[in-house]
Amino acid sequence: MILFFFKKKLALNNTRYYEILGVDKDASHEAIRKAFKKFLRYHPGKGPDEKIIKAFYEAYEVLSDPEKRKIYDKYGEEGLTNPEIIKESDPFSFYQKKYFEKFVQLNISLEDSYNGGRKEVEYDRNIICPECKGNGSPNPNENITCSKCNGSGNITNKINHIILQNKCFECNGKGKIFKEICKECQGKKVQNIKRKIEIDLERGVPDKHRYKLPNEGDEFPGKENGDLIVEIFLQEHKDFIRKGADLFYECKISLLEAINGVKLSLNFLNGKRILIESKPDEVIQPGTIKTVKNLGMPFFNSPDKYGNLHIEFKVVLPDKLTGEQKKKMNEILKGEKFNVIDDLSKDMEKYNLEDYNESETNPHYRGGKKEDWKEESSDDDNKKVNCNNQ
Ligand SMILES: [Zn+2]
Numbered sequence: 001m002i003l004f005f006f007k008k009k010l011a012l013n014n015t016r017y018y019e020i021l022g023v024d025k026d027a028s029h030e031a032i033r034k035a036f037k038k039f040l041r042y043h044p045g046k047g048p049d050e051k052i053i054k055a056f057y058e059a060y061e062v063l064s065d066p067e068k069r070k071i072y073d074k075y076g077e078e079g080l081t082n083p084e085i086i087k088e089s090d091p092f093s094f095y096q097k098k099y100f101e102k103f104v105q106l107n108i109s110l111e112d113s114y115n116g117g118r119k120e121v122e123y124d125r126n127i128i129c130p131e132c133k134g135n136g137s138p139n140p141n142e143n144i145t146c147s148k149c150n151g152s153g154n155i156t157n158k159i160n161h162i163i164l165q166n167k168c169f170e171c172n173g174k175g176k177i178f179k180e181i182c183k184e185c186q187g188k189k190v191q192n193i194k195r196k197i198e199i200d201l202e203r204g205v206p207d208k209h210r211y212k213l214p215n216e217g218d219e220f221p222g223k224e225n226g227d228l229i230v231e232i233f234l235q236e237h238k239d240f241i242r243k244g245a246d247l248f249y250e251c252k253i254s255l256l257e258a259i260n261g262v263k264l265s266l267n268f269l270n271g272k273r274i275l276i277e278s279k280p281d282e283v284i285q286p287g288t289i290k291t292v293k294n295l296g297m298p299f300f301n302s303p304d305k306y307g308n309l310h311i312e313f314k315v316v317l318p319d320k321l322t323g324e325q326k327k328k329m330n331e332i333l334k335g336e337k338f339n340v341i342d343d344l345s346k347d348m349e350k351y352n353l354e355d356y357n358e359s360e361t362n363p364h365y366r367g368g369k370k371e372d373w374k375e376e377s378s379d380d381d382n383k384k385v386n387c388n389n390q
């Protein structure tokens with residue numbers, strides 16, 4: 001007969017969080033963040049199923065934190081909720097005075113980042129149960145023998161000829177349990193409360209920036225309070241795309257505006273309405289990018305300096321012209337052509353143009369669709385924005 005001793009639970013659950021986010025166990029931090037952002041796009045704020053949303057936040061909180069992720073990979077969820085396990089099984093490398101960091105997400109708009117200022121963050125915080133003062137029982141000195149293990153602290157299972165001995169989870173291997181558990185915290189020693197805290201955003205604060213608030217995280221008996229980490233999630237703007245300290249704006253103009261010059265008025269990030277004009281008599285070619293200096297984002301940490309605003313002009317030609325209009329256009333443009341065909345031989349092959357369709361492209365040199373060759377798909381948003389110039 002063989003005897004095995006297991007210090008930990010047999011079925012270690014350290015994959016659920018990865019499954020929730022839909023990423024591999026060796027996923028990079030960037031991939032984890034991307035999965036979370038993708039989820040948020042479909043569930044902005046509070047959705048129909050708060051349980052799913054809560055699970056996502058929980059999974060992200062753990063997997064986005066390198067230290068918590070290490071603990072999770074090694075000990076599963078049990079390791080995160082019950083620091084005793086870590087203390088007992090790995091007394092040196094993981095045992096620390098301070099409780100884990102707590103992660104909170106703060107959604108901000110591009111306007112918030114431009115202007116800076118105070119933002120309120122609400123989060124769930126564990127506090128030491130005021131009823132039992134973190135003991136888990138109103139009378140922590142009154143114990144009874146654990147009925148699960150009959151006081152041995154171990155549970156023995158026999159499978160075929162192998163005897164497995166596991167630590168009893170009812171009493172955490174102590175052999176005894178409280179006679180009475182605290183009704184307020186159900187013996188968990190902590191209670192979960194909603195808490196609000198204010199963050200002072202600097203002007204120009206970027207996406208992914210993390211604010212660390214010492215000791216504002218969870219409480220746990222016998223531990224120093226964990227730190228609170230507030231991570232900035234910069235939301236997409238309807239008009240502007242931020243790239244570093246610069247802003248990009250796409251603007252549709254008519255043929256008339258391209259020829260005569262353009263005036264556009266925008267609601268800017270500082271709350272003001274602004275007017276932008278092209279130079280008089282300047283013809284704007286399709287796809288031209290023009291720059292307004294210092295109308296970009298304030299530099300993060302040097303908010304007296306600014307990036308630039310770049311405006312890309314998309315010239316929209318009229319869909320159809322009447323015969324009369326075409327005649328006039330020909331007169332004005334004097335039949336100007338870049339492509340003049342002179343010697344047309346009889347045996348020349350002839351082709352027709354069709355509309356471009358991305359699904360008809362062959363992005364791989366072997367031909368066929370992108371998915372056929374397992375290339376990395378990018379879910380980056382190359383979202384186009386329109387301007388509402390008046
Ligand atoms: Zn027991």
Ligand SMILES: [Zn+2]
Nearest residue numbers: 129132182185
């Ligand atoms: Zn309690």
